[in-house]
Amino acid sequence: MDALLEVKDLKVQFNTLEGVVHAVNGVSFVVEEGKTLGIVGESGCGKSVTVLSVMRLIAEPPGKITSGEILFEGNDLLKLDKTSMQDLRGQKIAMVFQDPMTSLNPVLTIGKQISEALIVHKHMNNKEAFNRTIELLDLVGIPQSKERFNDFPHQFSGGMRQRVMIAMALSCNPSILIADEPTTALDVTIQAQIVELTKNLQTKVGMSVIWITHDLGVVAEIADRVIVMYAGYIVEEADVFNIFENPVHPYTLSLLKSLPRVDSRRYERLEIIPGSPPDCIHMPAGCPFMPRCGYAIERCKVENPRLVNVGEAHMAACWVDVKTGRLD
Amino acid sequence: MEQNLTQTDAPAIPEIEKPPLLLGQLVFLRFKRHKLAVAGVFILILLVFYAVGGTFFKSEDYSLVTDSSIRLTSPSSIHYFGTDAVGRDILARTIYGGQISLLIGLIAMVLEVIVGVLIGAIAGYYGGVLDSILMRFTEAMLNIPQIPLLLVLGKMLSDKIQPIHLFGREFSGSVIVIIAVIGLTSWMGLARVVRANFLSLREQEFVTAARCTGTNNLSIIFEHILPNTMAPIIVSATLSVANAIISEAYVSFLGVGVMPPTATWGNMLNGAYNYIETAPWLWIFPGGLIVLTVLSINFIGDGLRDALDPRALTQAE
């Protein structure tokens, strides 16, 4: 399978009142054609910033992409000029955001918002755009699409709005769909529908998907490959089966352990990960997960481990072998 | 706002995190960022020193001395700001006029805030009929254009009140009138904002929780909800001082505000346009002082508004 998108050593930081926030610290990954990449991690670990950087939607003050390459179809997106980037957005790479309530313009009809990309990128006239929009609304499962073309976002439920967002993103047949926690703001049953919808569309249309979530259940359902992020670093990267069967990094382990399970005993406590998320302004010298890691050794305090191969297409950044408790 | 981590059986964690900033500290830091706002504070302090400290240099009697022989002299070494149409020293008059203008600004603001907050809080908290009545009233007041109303009230009441003696000075009773008039005609905007905030805050769970523990209504209003809506009140109060000063100036300029011989920066401008060609110093100095004062207050108000913006406070990181 070809690599459609290749991110190499991306570093992003933000200048804030309280100091420089190191949001993304050398992230590299590959998205293959037709496959789904899942990005997992806590809030604030840099997942959103990473994908926003791919779309070049980071506000340049206070943010700054300090280094790295983002290769798409042979071009480094970070070197593209404004117009080329605008052409790409919505057409080749599209994005769906977390909160459907606020991500749609309240004073424009949803029909207009979906047709916009078609008119701008595919140069359709109003009639063509209308027809294609109706097709898309049907595709994502919005009933009475013709009537609802002229409705406003506030007249839809949350789940419907997210479907509208998906329709909007798919309108120009992008090669990559980036979904930034699209189901976090929805309840579980709707979440299941959206995940199902995305999988179907992906097979139908043959596009790649990057799906960001902090919910491992969703990852299991939809991802082919998974990267786990912490404090702006990738700490583990593997195929979805290996992540669940052979987790290597202590953080991944903790995430899996903290999932409530149907077959656990009633009086067992849920495992939590002790401590708080890292302070990305004052990055420690060693491994950022060390303060919360049950396997930490001396070396973890002083040296931040790099990603190394630990299995087939499986990488992790840790000094310790969690199965044996010894040095890796 | 400190976090409380309840650790149970977990291993001890080395403390590498800083506690978050206190609210006051955060606001102060954010305020300091606005250089203009900080400059405003300095300028305002200077102006207050001018108005208050000036009494040590020129006595009030001096400011009242009229001498037609030296009328309308331009700024000179004896009269730094020149003299007015009846020979009074303008510098001295601006000092004492400043005291009145600033005083009017402050007290009118207090009045406005009290009325506005009370009406807004009661309307927003109790809702229903009380809310309707209060809001109809507020709307009626808003529909009356402020300046004509000020003029009418000013004209009507100006000479009805006796002169007062305070801090060793004698003021024309019209000062009280103007304070009352401005205060009672400017509270509507604040009332609306406070009411809107109360309407949304009273649905929040901390209010329900307070009720469950038997807190009485008055307590809930003043000790629970009100502190959460301080930001717009503070900003509004600051800006209303500036508005009050300008309103007083307008009304006095047209001759229906503070009555002579009590000076204010506003009434010093009355009639100055008759001498615009011959004696610009008549309006440049009092007018300039008004502009400086209002400007610095506006800077401060703007800085406060940014510093207190609740959205920015929650996304501090």
Place this chain on the structure above:
Amino acid sequence: MGRYIIRRLLQAIPLLLIISILIFILLQSSGDPLASMGGKHVTRPEDRERLARIMGLDQPIYIQYIYWLVGNDWVKIDTNKDGIPDTFGSRKGVLRGDFGDSLVDRGKSALELIRERLPNTLILMIPAEIIILLSSLLVGIISALRQYSLTDQVITAGSFIGYSMPIFFIALASMYIFAVNFRKWGLPYLPTVGMFDPKIGKTTEQVLIHMVLPIFSMSVVSISGYSRFVRSQMLEVISQDYIRTAYAKGLSERMVLFGHALKNAAIPFVTLVGIDIPFLLGGAVITETIFGWPGMGRLFIDHLTRFDTPVVMGILMLISLAVVICQLLTDIVYGWLDPRIRYN
């Protein structure tokens, strides 16, 4: 929508009544217009009394208000103090369009005076408002888009200063610079007083030149205030999620600005403007006084100082009516712009 309009109009009526009562009581109980009548002649007490009776000033206030509202041509007044009412009054009352006669300019009805002056005020105010609106939008949007740049900082600092100036200061300052000093320096200068030069007559050219300084003074303050509001609204809108979505679709800055941002930012702006428009009628008092412009503002202050109740009431009621209508219009436009309101 139609029902909403009718409901608002009905609500407006008691509002206007209350306002009129409040103001009437204030005015009538405060001063004695008769004192300033008669000019240089000392009026005889009997004459004053007779005048008072004819004008109805000897009646209790609530009666006076009723006469003001519905006239007194249906009652007889006792003009010669013999205790027997003999002649019918001559007023029809406000509800029939009669605001009474001016107590100061005898012989002219209040409406007549207002009608004479109103066009002058409108000639000044309407162009001023248009200039203000367009400029504020322009300046505010530019400032928001170039946030933190030099342009923005200059505009922001400038608007602060402009907005902090009381209007008479700007008026006086502009008069001083552009009229007085320009003349001294031999430059073409702008006139400062009145609507036209009496020697030349009321030509369009004259009026236009005389309009420059007053409009300039008013604009500086208003544009400063409004543009800051536009700027902050734009900034708020720009930081919204749906703007990010618009960019993510690959729209250009211009498309995002005009297609998405502006409509959202316009809504509160419309509200603000709608509330402010009628105050132009009243707030012009100062501008008209300084520049000697023969408009309604001047009329107001001149007659207020002489306690001419009918004229003052007429002007105030007119303004209040304008406010009510403007608020209604604003609500309608607001509903039209924001679909969330419309579909409730």
